[in-house]
Amino acid sequence: MLDLGRTFLQSVERSPKALAIVDGDVELTYEQWHVRIASLVAGLRRLGLVRGDRLVAVLQNRWEMATLHWATQFLGILIVPVNWRLKPEELDYSVTDASAKAVVFEPVSADAVAHSRAAQGVARLGLDGVAGATVCFETLLAAPESRDAENADASALEPLASADDYSVMLYTSGTTGPGKGVPRRHRHERAAALAHVAQNQYRRGERTLGVMPLYHTMGVRSLLAMALVDGTFVCIRRWNAAFALESIGKYGLTCLYLVPTLYHDLLAAPGFAQMAVRTVRKLGFAGAPMNDALLKRCAAAFDPELFVNHYGSSEVYTVSVDQDATRKPGSAGRAGLNTRLRVVRLDSGRADDLAIRGEEGQIVVDLAGDEAFEGYWNRPDANAKALRDGWYFTGDTGYLDEDGDLHVTGRVDDMIISGGENISPVDIESVLSLHPAVDEVAVVGLKDERWGQRVVAFIKRVDFIDACALDEFCRNSDLVNFKRPREYVFVNAIPKSPVGKVLRRKLSNGEYEEDERILRAELVGRGV
Known part of the structure; x- marks a missing residue:
């Protein structure tokens, strides 16, 4: 299999004049971008970085970040992109855990770098003249070795990595402790990008919005997929729905790959x-x-020829895909091109202990798949928990319906157990989202002396609604009685992660702002 450096050279050779990347006033063709990547490769080599080293990037989605990603692929350096909002102690952990040789940062992440002891002990490559840098990033782009790059052909930048070298390490978000490093090789990343192209039916010359963070697997996949089809990656440094809409129109974007929250913001x-x-x-x-409600709104607003629900993870990029998301709302479809999946019993640790059709269990994935990782970085404890008999135990819950389609219902840790019944928050959220007064909803289980946990729905409204009306709405739906919320809390916003995932733990811990226009209303008893 080709490594990622040679993968990029394919696009330079095929479509040198095609628009490759956009970031504000910066618009580069593949030929022009290749020159800048070559310059950065030369600059990193002058710093003494060599194949196998690790480099931490604390950057937004800017052309320099994308250029750095590709330069490390040519050099065989393992890039470790992290959230630019990290606290100093979190950056300390990543730099130390990865044994990084350098950190690349910009003004928005300067404070974390300045107060990170680990970051202060390595080379610090700074953008935009940021204080605290030991090397100016812009200087690297003017490396002497690359001054004649404009007269060179694509073969002048010879990749040093192989398909078996490590490409990128993403850190999963830690819920009860520090995140886990997920190292992925060039062959894992290329296989995942190829599958992404096929599963989304991308054609040559597609143009996409580069808004999903490049420290997240969705962002990396968009970057690589566009190179595979000689496409255009339009950077969005910070999410702004109005600017995103402007970019769609200005550059005639053809495909979007976003978390649901961003679609919600676009439509609003x-x-x-x-x-x-x-x-x-x-x-x-x-x-x-x-x-369900957002699915219908997106389908009506865009009228797309393809609407894909993609379910995956940093560990195994594609678990399943459904290429017609509105056909069966809630379905995540079937296993991806490079994947085998199963649903096993919730109380089992064996990959052969299968749940029956319709029974909720834990989703597991065959580690022999081309996209699957090989284990966590420096975490034998996490490997022992998640990797069993050649299968990856995702920690996600779901079930296979009568057609064999996968339905993802949440996390094992998010499962609500009330009165001995297992209750999935997703089922309840899907019903409540259909009420026209509900803008967003998240459901969690809060401690209850009698029931163990009680179902609580947190609601962000667009119009006035009270708990009684929502309870009546649930009664008239197909939601079974024991799943009905016993309490409604009206909030100003649903807390989310930087990539749009609902942070249920914050709701459970009381970390939210209650909507003062309406008081909390609790429905007591399970029979009302």
Whole structure:
């Protein structure tokens, strides 16, 4: 299999004049971008970075970050992109755990770098003249070795990595402790990108919004997939729905791959109805389930030829895909091109202890798949928990319906157990999302002396609604009685991670702002 450096050279050779990347006033063709990547490769080598080293990047989605990602692929350096909002102690952990030789940062992440003891002990490559840098990033781009790069052909930048070298290490978000490093090789990343192209039916010259963070698997996949099809990656440094809409129209974007929250924001942006979004023919979402109401709104607004629900993880990029998301709302479809999956009993630790059709269990994935990782970085404890008999235990819950389609219902840790019944928050959220007064909803289980846990729905409203009306709505739906919320809390916002995942733990811990226009209403008893 080709490594990723040679993969990029394919696009330079095929389509040198095609627009490759956009970031504000910066617009580079593949030929021009290749020159800058070559310059950065030379600059990193002058710093003494060599094949097998690790480099931590604390950057937003800017052309320099994308250029750095590709430069490390040519050099055989393992890039470790992390959230630019990290606290100093979190950055300390990543730099130390990865044994990084350098950190690349910019003004928005300067404070974390300045107060990270580990970061202060390595080379610090700074953008935009940021204080605290030991090397100016812009200087690296002017490395002497690359001054004649404009007269060189694509073969001048010879990749040093092989398909078996490590490409990228993403850190999973830690819920009860520090995140786990997920190292992935060039062959894992290329296989995942190829599958992404096929599963989303991308054609040569597609253009996408580069808004999903490049420290997240969705962002990396979009970057690699566009190179595979000689496409365009339009950077969005910080999410802004109005700017995203403007970019769609200005560059005639053809495909979007976002978390549901960002689709919600796009549709709610002032002027959406007047914007020319019909160039977007392919929609994809991942990272969280999309509720029924948002599915319908997206389908009506964009009228796409393809609407893909993609379910995966940093560990195994593609678990399953459904290429017609509105056909069966809630379905995550069938196993991806490079994947085998199963649903095993919740109380089992064996990959051959299968749940029956319709029974909720834990989703597991065959580690022999081309996209699957090989284990966590420096975490034998995590490997012992998640890797068993050649299968990856995802920690996600779900079931296979009568057609064999997978339905993802949440996390094992999110499962609500009330009165001895297992209750999935997703089922309840899907029903409540259909009420026209509900803008967003998240359901959690709170401690209850009698029931163990009680079902509580946190609601962000668009119009006035009270608990009694919502309870009546649930009674008249197909939601079974024991799953009905026993309490409604009206909030100003549903807390989410930087990539749009609902942070249920914050709701459980009381970390939210209650909507003062309406008091909390609790429905007491399970029979009311």
